[in-house]
Amino acid sequence: MLIARNGIVDGAEAEVFGWVLSVREQKTVVFLIVYENRRQVQLVIKERKLMSRGIKQNASIWARGTIRTTDRAPNGFEIHVSSIKVLSRPKKLPPFNIMAAELPSLDLRLDYRALDLRRPKNIAIFTLRSKILQYFREYFVSKDFVEVQTPKIIATASEGGAALFPLMYYDKQAFLAQSPQLYKEELTMAFERVFEIGPIFRAEPSRTLKHLSEAISLDAEMAYLNNDEIMDVLEDMVKYVIRRVYERDRDLIERIRAPVIDLPDRFPRYTYSEVVKWINENVEELQEGEDLQAKHLEAFGGHVGGFYFIKEWPLKLKPFYIKPKDDFYSYSFDLMYRDTELSSGGERIHDPAMLRKGLKRVGLSPKGFKYHLLPYYYGMPPHGGFGFGVDRFMMVITGVDNIREVVLYPRDMRRLVP
């Protein structure tokens, strides 16, 4: 924390608490770059007795001195130190240098994650992540959504399937929520427009660069909108956040060396059938009704470029709560960035008899969903929404190719620590 009397002006007194990113020793002067609350400050030490204190990278320090404005220091000023104290001294040689050009392995960095997070690129990534979280909420609050917090310990699988972490809840079997799906749907009944940003848990055996066992999902659900109107909201949200970042956080984008994303006027919207047709013409034979595979999305995503929607998927590829368009297709969509799926959404079934039919379609028992079905008998509005992967979005914005780089303490099949 920098405390500058009279502000950042030449000659003002200042105090700084921070940690040492780098030490550059010259014959008559030592330069320290100190991070104080995620901003770099240059300290200049000229007194011989202060120079001999043996201040090293990673030490936490307090210093006092005089501000000198100068172009050669980060942020246009440095502090000429008159007094300095080490508050916490490194007790071992660190496993890697946080300033090194060559990175140690991701595994080693994750073992020492708190130290790894001191790398300037990481400071920038997670400062940006925090800002982006505020921008998402700003968007929803401005559109009159209510923020909700739904339970993460649940009795029934919302999507069915095996990808659940089971736990003992006192004397009962329970699961970790794969998504807030059923809760956010129910909540449109009283609140009309809801959103939540929180953890979701998937016990999938994936070992890809895009999957985690614990991820942060942004969920939104709205009454009275149709499939294309829901896509409008999602597209508007993505554009709002990206524009906000480029307006306000250019410095962070530059420090991360993130690619600048072109925002088209409108994200193209392809039906699933149009994509299948393109795959048949350009990649390989694919039957209408088959799921799109990684290689198909790579080809089609490369062809389209940035953001695009694939809508009206076959019903059989979608969960029980998705609204059928006809016997074969559904009112659903995915938002893609090149070959990365960022979001899935659509219109939902709001009629209880149809919802029971939906459950049976995918082989789930309406009995297991007794409590979820209850409110549907009392005027559940037509509704729809989407789930959006915050970590995946951070990959797109920062341009990193491994999702573990944008999550503080990633969880996957192999990693449960620190």
Add this chain to the structure above:
Amino acid sequence: MLIARNGIVDGAEAEVFGWVLSVREQKTVVFLIVYENRRQVQLVIKERKLMSRGIKQNASIWARGTIRTTDRAPNGFEIHVSSIKVLSRPKKLPPFNIMAAELPSLDLRLDYRALDLRRPKNIAIFTLRSKILQYFREYFVSKDFVEVQTPKIIATASEGGAALFPLMYYDKQAFLAQSPQLYKEELTMAFERVFEIGPIFRAEPSRTLKHLSEAISLDAEMAYLNNDEIMDVLEDMVKYVIRRVYERDRDLIERIRAPVIDLPDRFPRYTYSEVVKWINENVEELQEGEDLQAKHLEAFGGHVGGFYFIKEWPLKLKPFYIKPKDDFYSYSFDLMYRDTELSSGGERIHDPAMLRKGLKRVGLSPKGFKYHLLPYYYGMPPHGGFGFGVDRFMMVITGVDNIREVVLYPRDMRRLVP
């Protein structure tokens, strides 16, 4: 969603999507109160053919009509309906009337929670809760904290003890996080000031009106501040949020019939020893070092009134990471509102040798905390912070006496559904 052409002016055309809170039928006119996105709108139906549609409480509807400004309707206007459609009709008689003066049991209401949330008091409580979440974040963002998201699936108990939900993480044993404690502490190393609002999980066998098995915790952690400075931040945050509510959300406070909270200039700060002395003089004999029990806090809380701190607790009553003041006391505090504990916090140990000693003090093995100890060898700054119960704070603000009333889908020993 209300779409009013030319705004809310007499004679303007409007469309409304919403659900019916109440129906009042007179001979020549039907009045509907409709909730559209958490606001009440009065619809007036005078055409006989529209009156005969049999529109009931809880139906979701669409209507079109003409705005008439009037003092007798909520928000100063009503809509004279020219066209109305039912979008979702109740298919069963509801288990309770959402407008009834007499409430059905909490258990019944929680079984039908999505319907119960349509009660006007609940609409107001959860609208306010969403606003309060924004105010908390506003406060921290304005103080230059970074928002973090830490894992909820963890390998080691942060507080030790039995109150953990175990789960199978692929082929490993894991637990649900009781708090972000160890992570937020580590994160001060790179980010200096961090906060998180997220779920915590406690397998305590409590059946009180103030405990849940899954709760929302607000956690903040800061480098370089001492115990009293950390209390300053917490006190400042509480005051900021309460003032914001009274500035902006008077209407919600009135609809909830919440008591208005007096904010003193400064929350009194008592040492644990002062409180023990008072208990000895006014309630019963209590030894220095014993924990304060519910009856002690009721008596002392009633004596003090609103908010107050109890600080410098005996070390043996606090977790391993709390910084000792001497052999007996610690740099710790609780924030209380009358007899309700809202927050616990304090200075933490930042020296690795001392932290190992702390672990041994409470009978935990440093081996189990291997990954947490790692960063402490590389210049961990002095730091401290607090955890703050968002649900408990909502009890205080709304004046309800059961925590289940301010949580959408509460989880306790007996309840895992819906």
